[in-house]
Amino acid sequence: MRIVFMGTPDFAVPSLAELLSNGYNVVRVYTQPPRPSGRGKKLTKSPVHQFAEIMGIPVETPESFRKPSVIDGLEDLDADVACVVAYGQILPQRALDAPRDGCLNLHASLLPRWRGAAPVQRAIMAGDAQTGVQIQQMDKGLDTGDILLSETVDIRKDDTAASLFERLSRIGAGMWPRVLGALEREALRPTPQTGEPTYAHKIDKAEARVDWNQSAEKLDCHIRGLAPFPGAWCEIGGKRVKVHMCEYVEIDDTHGHPYGTALDDNLLIACALDAIRLLEVQPAGKPKMSADDFLRGTPVPNGTQLT
Structure with missing residues (x-):
């Protein structure tokens, strides 16, 4: 042939x-x-x-x-x-x-x-x-x-x-x-x-920003579907950070915190339902890194608001 x-x-x-x-x-x-x-x-x-x-x-x-x-x-x-x-x-x-x-x-x-x-x-x-x-x-x-x-x-x-x-x-x-x-x-x-x-439909970059008003289960799927490109992202301390991997965590409630609030010092973030833990991130202009490596240089204490 x-x-x-x-x-x-x-x-x-x-x-x-x-x-x-x-x-x-x-x-x-x-x-x-x-x-x-x-x-x-x-x-x-x-x-x-x-x-x-x-x-x-x-x-x-x-x-x-x-x-x-x-x-x-x-x-x-x-x-x-x-x-x-x-x-x-x-x-x-x-x-x-x-x-x-x-x-x-x-x-x-x-x-x-x-x-x-x-x-x-x-x-x-x-x-x-x-x-x-x-x-x-x-x-x-x-x-x-x-x-x-x-x-x-x-x-x-x-x-x-x-x-x-x-x-x-x-x-x-x-x-x-x-x-x-x-x-x-x-x-x-x-x-x-x-x-x-x-x-x-073709992925629109406007879809990439993390919307904390979604459930953790839906947001987990959204983040994984956009990894590695274009990469879902949020702002931590006013700086853009891509999220390459996370895990969905079932919790009883978010203790009254607004969606997008850190619930501990290890990047467990409140969503509309349950929470997600960020596992692998990439600050702007830097390589992809584990959450532990990121937190060593950029602490995100309990109560921090992510946008």
Whole structure:
């Protein structure tokens, strides 16, 4: 089979590696163009771009698939199928039709729940007990295609977006040989999506500020779903501090303290219901650190008000 791979972030790299390790003929990689990154805003190639170059695969970085010349180039590759993983562009119908067997997409949720840009973060933030990875036959809708293969994954109580991304990327990568093998045998059995769709809208930085008026259980999910990026944050002593990890603590009451009040000297913070203890934080301009290390330099005594 002649395969085109389309992907951009770290999440997509294991899928490309799996295809190559199984001997598939990846004739071209499409990825997003280099973007400014880091403090120096230096143009940086995507993780998929860097890996593809190491493996000696030709790489294309079109700004848009809306240009006819870009689709002409895709059609000229005479591909059997395109494997798409977090590419970051909407493909027009002509691009979807270019490979003989169309385009297959790996999506990190159990569709139709969490269609869209941020399914992993939204699943954790919503408190879902399970999510999954699915490969679907792409159509012109947003994650609306028939399901070809599905794996269900439990969301752990200590999962962050980073840990769940890593687990789903590995599981998803292992699904490609099974789907492509079935495709070669003409044994795929597409299944239409059923149920009420929900949408995983792109994370807005305005969502990142911690709202102490929520319950501790909900806030714990919110913080873990935003870790490590963009990172939930609050102000301690008037200075911004990101919260990378916390734990939900059931308590009888908050002793009449306003929400956001420290209930001890070890970062146990009152919420609308119960409390959370901050475990891993990052002051502005400093590296991530444990709560103990933070408190050695910045004491937060009982009664301190966080905002």
